Amino acid sequence: MNIASPLVAPLSPELIARFTAIVGARHALTDPAELEAYVTEERNLYRGHSPLVLRPGSTAEVAAICKLAHEARVALVPQGGNTGLVGGQTPLNGEVVISLKRMDAIREVDLASNTMTAEAGVILQTAQEKAASVDRLFPLSLGAQGSCTIGGNLSTNAGGTAALAYGLARDMALGVEVVLADGRVMNLLSKLKKDNTGYDLRDLFIGAEGTLGIITAATLKLFPKPRAVETAFVGLQSPDAALKLLGIARAEAAGSLTSFELIAEIALDFSVRHAHNRDPLQARYPWYVLIELSSMRDDARGALEAILERGLEDGIVDDAAIAASLQQQEAFWKLREEISPAQKPEGGSIKHDVSVPVAAVPAFIDEANAAVTRLMPGIRPVPFGHLGDGNIHYNVSQPVGADKAEFLARWHEVNSVVFAIVLRHGGSISAEHGIGVMKRDELPGVKDPTAMALMRSIKQMLDPHGIMNPGKVV
């Protein structure tokens, strides 16, 4: 089945006027200088262009935009905080951008039901802070949280550092409000944990990267705010040792283990040298793990110490530091969060957001290191990520002194080598960042053919004119 090709003809002045009338002139941008922030993205990996950015202020306005776009066959790219890493939010073919950022109301916080109903444009950090202000936790947590939005988080099914305990964005939404491609509004907002009335439509739109409709609001789960949070930075010899330590942590503190991040020495080194973070340990080790426990009772410290003691006894842990203050906890996390930006001064970096079954992580890293080195001697693997979820950000920095552009030109070649190993281990080529445009061409090669055909049928059914984020995902 062919997905309808989007019609991205130059917009007539009449159509621009009709779109503008929906949101008001102040919120319809056509000035190239104003458009710039919407057609580019932080890493300069993707650069788009657009005749028009619309900033609707309500679900009704989003619906009116979609209805008109559907009728007039105008392609749309929905955009939240514009922090996506696979080009999903960029108007690569001159599409109209529909920015959800003005829809930033928190419609309701219901403490009795432990829910927050937030519009798509609410910044993740704002949602976290709102939850904290009422003694609750909204656990989704990722590097871009200061600018990414709830709508984008759900559309990409974001993961992050707390997924180990709380799941992905999908798991944190009880319900969504969606505007379909033809402008119909579907209200699936719900405070219910249990609702078996028919097909699960919510999950069709979560993770669809704006290709099936636009998520305009969501009912989010809130959790009790942990009373005790304890963080340790651990030095060890190998991913295998880290995996054993994960086993110990699960056995000692299953319910309280909220993060278990693996960090290669070179990643720590970059973060220390280029982002000026402090090395928490006295000596250097080949690998590190950042562990966090969160508990409603005051037992997290004891549990963390028990884990580290068993790790030392079993010869798995070489050294460890427990954060003595909130400040130190934040310093540990800053070191972790700044690995990716700290790669920049080292030249080009080719990235892979992959997952394999947790037990296969050590073998995957070994094999991938060997394979990329065979492909390009001197290449520098910088693996780090969410070991507890089997999700490794397998980034590779260019060889020292190599030409950055030449290195980056081999992006897909390096990808292919790494993805082949991922697939051999039954893994995923996109663990948490999504498909977007970056991995669209790879998708048919890794997806069950019936599943691929079904995805295309669903796209065709929900967006027959192909106006919703064309050229992304399917």
Add this chain to the structure above:
Amino acid sequence: MNIASPLVAPLSPELIARFTAIVGARHALTDPAELEAYVTEERNLYRGHSPLVLRPGSTAEVAAICKLAHEARVALVPQGGNTGLVGGQTPLNGEVVISLKRMDAIREVDLASNTMTAEAGVILQTAQEKAASVDRLFPLSLGAQGSCTIGGNLSTNAGGTAALAYGLARDMALGVEVVLADGRVMNLLSKLKKDNTGYDLRDLFIGAEGTLGIITAATLKLFPKPRAVETAFVGLQSPDAALKLLGIARAEAAGSLTSFELIAEIALDFSVRHAHNRDPLQARYPWYVLIELSSMRDDARGALEAILERGLEDGIVDDAAIAASLQQQEAFWKLREEISPAQKPEGGSIKHDVSVPVAAVPAFIDEANAAVTRLMPGIRPVPFGHLGDGNIHYNVSQPVGADKAEFLARWHEVNSVVFAIVLRHGGSISAEHGIGVMKRDELPGVKDPTAMALMRSIKQMLDPHGIMNPGKVV
């Protein structure tokens, strides 16, 4: 949009022969005596009829059956353990039954990835026991676990008593294998927690009650087996007191609270008198709560005592018994599980499996009690269920001495009154049992119209000839 009408013409001998050839004569039943167990259900609420029951032994056989049924326009009803409570598994219009019970292999247990890949026909209890035998927990737990199957659990998105901590069946499956209506096999089996490669197709089939395709296998999550499980039976004055105790339990033991069941005095009374269970407390109380904590550390007892002490101090808890042995724990649970069967000697019972936001449970029960009593003086509400999930089994027993048939004839009338209150509280008319045929006519009245239209479009797309479990859900 009209869903295609299933063609349930009397099967020609030639078609019966072709279906029989797929599974072999031993596994194609046509003898009415042998069919009986497949066309009836335990409560005698639904009685169907069928010319043929097929018992395939493999995914390939299921695929061949569906392909033939699709081509020949023969309606199918997939069936697992035949324990469903909404008639979803009954061939009400003479459909061919496809029983998955022979597909009962546990294909793999992967301790490193904490997964079990089980075929659809594996009995839930067998899956639990298999997990326990390798020191793991498969937490799905419900009354019918001795006969219901994994395929049925997933197709109905079963809930049960551990949903508070572990979620519904949906949350326990990483991936599924599905045979589509036209016989295509879709392999979405996966050991990955994180996989953002395209649309979430898995969740479309989970909870679809066999109307979109047949789940033939699933990769299930395994959890660490708790070291300590502590259970308490608590007497208190009202659902409101129970809700306050839930708040305390969440604050004291968020990560370890695995069950929080509400029981009305009359429900306990029925279970004690008719199922010969022992009342765990010395005196009678208007309401009861069954609390269970599970922990990886040996702190569950302390946490449970802390919860009960705070409850006593705050005047919420009247009396409580902590199970002193595994035997006593089992006795507490038996009392709870046997409430529904213990209603039988009291005459007819009209049942509602509903959910409302947790905070609204006390108001819902008050209002529902008043409304059904207005409708039928002397009617006896027997509410119990999963308070922690807002999911109440709002059963009502007939007035003492009333005519059972006359009472049951008012099933939908009583439903309407109760459902109206559920909807006023933003609740669901089917929390965990599904829609099946029982609530099919109610669904359009409670579902967002766009969602309803989308469900029909999906059904039409995946099952254009309407052969998969016709007349159920949509």
